[in-house]
Amino acid sequence: MLSIRNLHASVEEKSILKGLDLEVNAGEVHAIMGPNGSGKSTLGNVLAGREAYEVTDGQVLLDGKDLLDLSPEDRAREGVFLAFQYPIEIPGVSNINFLKTALNEIRAYKGLPPMEARDFLNRVKEKQKLVEFDAKLANRSLNEGFSGGEKKRNEIFQLAMLEPKLAILDETDSGLDIDALRIVARGVNQLRSKDNAFILITHYQRLLDYIVPDFVHVLYNGRIVRSGTKELALELEEKGYDWIKETVDAEGAV
Amino acid sequence: MLDELATDTMLTKVSDSLYTQLIKTFEGNLPSAEPYSLDEIRKQAFERFKRSGFPTVKHEDWKYTNLQPLVSKHYALQPPKPKARPAVGKAIIPGLDAHRVVLVDGRYNSELSTVEDVDGLSVMPIHDAFDRLCFAKYFSEYADKSDNPLVALNTALFTGGLFIEVGKNRQLDKPVHVIHVASAATPSFVQVRNMYVMSTFAEAEIIESFITDDGAAENLQNAVSEIVLREGAKLQHYALQLADSPSGYLNHTEIYQEKHSLYNNYNCTFPGSTLVRNNINVRLGNSDVESHLYGVALTAGKQLVDNHTIVDHLKPHCESYEWYKNITQDTSTAVFNGKIFVREDAQKTNAFQQNNNMLIGEKSAIYTKPQLEIFADDVKCSHGCTIGQFDEQALFYLRARGISEAQARVLLVHAFAFDVTSRFANPAVREYVEHLVEEGLS
Numbered sequence: 001m002l003s004i005r006n007l008h009a010s011v012e013e014k015s016i017l018k019g020l021d022l023e024v025n026a027g028e029v030h031a032i033m034g035p036n037g038s039g040k041s042t043l044g045n046v047l048a049g050r051e052a053y054e055v056t057d058g059q060v061l062l063d064g065k066d067l068l069d070l071s072p073e074d075r076a077r078e079g080v081f082l083a084f085q086y087p088i089e090i091p092g093v094s095n096i097n098f099l100k101t102a103l104n105e106i107r108a109y110k111g112l113p114p115m116e117a118r119d120f121l122n123r124v125k126e127k128q129k130l131v132e133f134d135a136k137l138a139n140r141s142l143n144e145g146f147s148g149g150e151k152k153r154n155e156i157f158q159l160a161m162l163e164p165k166l167a168i169l170d171e172t173d174s175g176l177d178i179d180a181l182r183i184v185a186r187g188v189n190q191l192r193s194k195d196n197a198f199i200l201i202t203h204y205q206r207l208l209d210y211i212v213p214d215f216v217h218v219l220y221n222g223r224i225v226r227s228g229t230k231e232l233a234l235e236l237e238e239k240g241y242d243w244i245k246e247t248v249d250a251e252g253a254v
Numbered sequence: 255m256l257d258e259l260a261t262d263t264m265l266t267k268v269s270d271s272l273y274t275q276l277i278k279t280f281e282g283n284l285p286s287a288e289p290y291s292l293d294e295i296r297k298q299a300f301e302r303f304k305r306s307g308f309p310t311v312k313h314e315d316w317k318y319t320n321l322q323p324l325v326s327k328h329y330a331l332q333p334p335k336p337k338a339r340p341a342v343g344k345a346i347i348p349g350l351d352a353h354r355v356v357l358v359d360g361r362y363n364s365e366l367s368t369v370e371d372v373d374g375l376s377v378m379p380i381h382d383a384f385d386r387l388c389f390a391k392y393f394s395e396y397a398d399k400s401d402n403p404l405v406a407l408n409t410a411l412f413t414g415g416l417f418i419e420v421g422k423n424r425q426l427d428k429p430v431h432v433i434h435v436a437s438a439a440t441p442s443f444v445q446v447r448n449m450y451v452m453s454t455f456a457e458a459e460i461i462e463s464f465i466t467d468d469g470a471a472e473n474l475q476n477a478v479s480e481i482v483l484r485e486g487a488k489l490q491h492y493a494l495q496l497a498d499s500p501s502g503y504l505n506h507t508e509i510y511q512e513k514h515s516l517y518n519n520y521n522c523t524f525p526g527s528t529l530v531r532n533n534i535n536v537r538l539g540n541s542d543v544e545s546h547l548y549g550v551a552l553t554a555g556k557q558l559v560d561n562h563t564i565v566d567h568l569k570p571h572c573e574s575y576e577w578y579k580n581i582t583q584d585t586s587t588a589v590f591n592g593k594i595f596v597r598e599d600a601q602k603t604n605a606f607q608q609n610n611n612m613l614i615g616e617k618s619a620i621y622t623k624p625q626l627e628i629f630a631d632d633v634k635c636s637h638g639c640t641i642g643q644f645d646e647q648a649l650f651y652l653r654a655r656g657i658s659e660a661q662a663r664v665l666l667v668h669a670f671a672f673d674v675t676s677r678f679a680n681p682a683v684r685e686y687v688e689h690l691v692e693e694g695l696s
Contacts, residue, residue, distance in 0.1 A: 048654050076656035090648050092669025101665065102655040109656070141669075158655065 001026045001197050002166055007058035008222075009039075009046045016042045018222030019058070024166070027194040031208055031233060032201050034219035035241040040201045041085060043219070044170040048082035049075050062166065076102075077109035079165030083155035083172050090142040095154070096124065098142050099161050106162065127160040131187035149180035156187040167191075168199045173207040185210030205237040220248055272325040272443060273307050279331055280411060289384055295394050299409035306403040315402075318589045318621045319531055319560045324474055324502045329443035332413065333359040336437050337467065342366060344496060345433040345463035349682040352431035352461065353377070359438050360414030360446035360475070366433075374424030374456075380415035380447050388419060388451045392482050397508035400535055400564075405506050408478040412447035415477075420456035420487075429459035429490075429680065436475065436501060437467035448479040452487035452515075459490040461683060464527075466498035474502040481507065483515035485540075490679050494687070495523040495530055499555065502529040513540040519547045520678055521561065522687055524694045525554035525583070535564040538572040538600075548674045549578035550687070552667075552694045553586035553618070560589035565607075567600035567633075576607040579674050581667055582618035583696055592637070593625040600630050607637040612670050614644065664692050 002024040009017040016039045024030055034040050046053045047060065049072035060067040062078055070078065090098075104114040115123075128135055133153055143151050152172050159167055169188070173181055188198065188211050200211060208216070208230060216233045218226040220241075225248045226232060236244070281304075284296050308325045309316040336358040355377055356366035362379035369377045383389045397405050420426060438444070452458060466473075483489055497503065509517055523530050536545045551559045565574045580588035588611070596603045611620045624637040644666060652662035668675075671691055678684035 050650055071659075072650060072653040073656050073658050076654055082654055084651065084654075088645075088647050088651050090651070090666070090669055092672030093652075093665050098652070098655070098657075098665065101661060102652075102657050105658060105661065106656040162655065 001063055003061040005059045007046070007060060008056045009042060010054050010056055011042065011052055015056070016222055017046065020219070020223055022217065022224060024197045024199065026165075026197055028215065029192065029198045029200065029211065029213045031213040031216045032199060032219050033203065033205075033216060033233060033236060035245065036203070038219045039222045040203075040219055041170055044082050044085075044168045044201055047075075047080060047168055048072060073105070074109070076162075076164075077106045081159055081162060081164035081167045083152075083159060083167065083169040085170040085174065087143050087151040087155055089144045089146070091144045093142045095138050095140060095142050099124070099158065102162060123161065127157060130190050131156045131160050132183050133157040148175040149177065152176055152184060153180065153187075156184050160187065160191055164196065166197050166199070168201065170201045171203060172200075173202055173204065181207065182210060205233045208233050218244055220244055271328055275328065275331065276407070276411070277304055284410060285413070289390075291390065292384060292393070296410045299394070299398065299406040300411070302406040303403055303410055306406065309403055315562060315591070318587065319529070319558060324529060327441065327472075329441050329474060330438065331443055333438045333442040333444050334440060336361060336363075339366065340435045340437045340467040342433050342435060342465070344465040347431070347461070347463075347682055347686045349685070350429070350431065350461070350680075352429040355416060355430060355432045356435065357414065357416060357432065357446070358435045359442065359473075360434075360444045362414065362416060369430070372426065374421030375426060376417070376419040376421075377430065378417050380412070380417045380449065383417035383449065386417075386419070388482075389417065389449060392449060392451065392480055392510075395480075396510045396537060397478055397480050397506060400506070400508065400533070402506055402533055404476050404504050405478050408445050408447055408476050408506070412445040412478070414444075415447035415449075417449050418460065419451045420453060420458045422453040423455045424453070425457040426459065429461050432460060432462045434462065434464045435467050436465070436470050436473045436497060438473050439469055439471050441471045442473050444473060444475045446475060446477040448477065450479065450481045450489070452483045452489050454484040455486040456484070457488040459680065461492040461494070461680070463494045464497045464503065466501060466526075470498075470501075472500040474504070476504045477506070479505070479507045481509040481517070483509070483511045483517055485513045486515060487512075488516045490518045490520075492520045492680070492683055493522065493532075494690075495527060496690070497527040499526055499557070500528045501526075503527055504531050506533040507535070509534070509536045509545075510539050511537065511543045511545065514542045516544045517546070518679065520683075521547070521549040522690070523551040523553070523559045524690050525552060525557060525696070527557065529558050531560045531562070533562045535566065536574070537566045537568060538574065539568055541569045541571045543569070543572040545572075545574045546677070547574075547576040547578075548677050550581075550671050550674050550691070551579070551588050552581045552583075552691055553588050554583040554694065554696055555586060556584070557586040558589070559587070562589075562591045562593075564593045564595065565605065567594070567596045567603045567605060569599055570601045570603070572600065573604045574606065577674055577677070578609045579671050580609070580611045580620055580622075581670065582611070582613055582615055582620055584615040585617045586615060587619045587621070589620075590622045591625065592623070594627070594635060594637070596626075596628040596630050596633050596635065598629045601632045603630060603633040603635070605633070605635045609639045610670070610673070611639075611641045612643065612667070613641065664695055667691060667695055
């Protein structure tokens with residue numbers, strides 16, 4: 001589904017991603033871990049199309065289509081969803097109106113008519129239940145006055161509503177207490193299917209106790225330096241990122 | 255007091271063509287055959303205007319709004335006979351059930367007006383109201399005491415307008431929708447005088463729309479509205495500026511409120527008319543009065559929209575609340591000047607003012623000035639002003655969910671205007687205005 005080859009990206013002329021390769025197939029969950037500053041969030045932002053991030057080399061294909069050529073909205077319409085690390089508040093834009101606009105623009109892109117009001121409301125109800133998102137929050141202004149945990153849960157609610165092919169969760173676990181983490185994880189697990197894929201960007205192994213990944217990758221210094229299964233995450237937890245840094249730096253020195 | 259000080263000396267007499275034309279045409283030749291008292295008022299007002307001339311940018315209140323290009327043109331002073339049935343479709347508000355009043359070039363059009371016979375509601379051309387007691391009592395009583403030379407000019411020479419009176423204890427169950435159509439096919443200078451009187455404990459809603467008929471020339475309108483709210487009266491007053499370019503609108507609205515009355519003004523301007531200047535003066539003339547002024551100006555092209563408001567707290571225990579939002583596109587300009595007076599008598603005043611601006615056009619401009627003059631010592635007054643652009647983070651967030659950049663901008667402008675539009679008491683007008691905001695974004 002997603003194929004990243006030799007991706008190089010920089011922010012304000014500082015090189016962050018330095019030759020990243022990743023293959024994600026439908027039905028898979030990939031976890032990307034790594035120390036602070038390794039380029040985890042950059043990867044999410046580059047895939048979503050944030051302008052400040054400049055791709056200097058490499059290729060990203062989504063089902064064979066060149067993602068890097070598309071505007072952020074077209075990437076979303078093609079089925080890429082970034083759950084933001086810091087969802088922003090937009091007072092005056094209602095959550096529901098925002099979702100209706102987004103959903104219908106995605107449908108229009110696919111040549112589908114706008115969703116009937118009743119179908120839309122049914123979907124809202126169904127997904128609210130699925131990801132345990134408070135109906136009161138859904139009717140408020142977008143993230144306005146939401147707690148950190150509520151904002152993250154709103155990201156998952158949006159994810160459920162928009163049903164993307166590829167969801168990238170950028171440190172969705174950060175700032176969540178254990179109950180909120182369970183709810184978010186339960187939501188994601190409900191949404192997993194053979195047709196979609198997830199990339200979980202996280203600093204801690206904790207999230208992976210709840211969302212079990214098929215693959216774990218370690219990002220360090222702008223490249224994936226280790227790939228494995230969920231056991232790799234446990235090993236990381238035990239030995240710490242210094243272990244990776246030391247071994248990788250040693251390899252580099254040879 | 256500061257405000258009322260005649261500023262004749264500050265205004266430079268200009269030998270622009272409209273001024274010369276007006277003086278030449280009407281000196282010793284004012285409209286007459288009216289009650290004698292009106293003749294006298296007109297004469298004095300004419301003299302005042304003759305001395306002052308049109309305001310220039312040297313006058314502080316007109317610093318950013320240069321009338322010279324507009325008043326150096328030649329206009330027909332008596333607008334030609336208007337079209338019998340100009341189209342009013344542009345002013346229709348979906349879902350609004352209202353008494354409709356249509357004024358074409360300031361003249362009441364009875365064929366297009368559909369005012370139902372409601373006990374306690376009087377709607378008529380201003381000329382038919384000259385013999386009314388309340389007309390004699392309020393005409394030029396407050397508006398002409400402001401220092402706006404355009405009011406003097408209007409008092410001397412208005413040719414049309416509307417009179418509305420809502421009787422004692424009457425609560426209108428339908429709003430009155432006043433549609434002002436500019437239709438003259440040769441450039442005309444139209445002077446409109448309106449008076450709305452809300453008797454004691456009367457309640458009403460007046461919605462005014464300004465539109466241009468197809469084929470209309472570049473017209474200039476100088477309108478004065480005098481609004482009086484007697485004790486306990488309530489008025490919701492909307493003004494929706496939808497006219498086309500090129501055109502100019504100079505509106506002076508003078509509101510006088512008596513005890514326990516409530517006046518809400520909702521003032522919206524959309525892309526179109528070349529120059530719009532609104533003077534809205536609210537005089538809180540007795541205690542326990544409440545006034546709200548809300549404004550949205552969405553400008554585009556080379557448009558200039560200037561809102562000058564005065565909230566004048568004359569007596570104790572009154573509340574005023576003002577919130578204006580400007581959104582400027584292209585090379586347009588928006589001006590906001592919010593003056594609040596709290597006179598010596600006006601203890602326990604609670605006055606709030608807020609002005610937020612969003613500069614969208616890289617070459618657009620915003621001039622804003624809060625101006626508080628407080629002479630009482632036990633009052634609560636606050637004011638604030640912000641200026642900003644599109645929030646790039648918010649735009650990206652919306653786009654990352656599949657929303658186009660254009661639609662994301664619409665959502666963000668809606669959000670920006672929300673503080674004001676959410677205060678609209680009439681849901682049909684609110685929805686309509688939100689739609690106009692969407693349409694007005696280029």
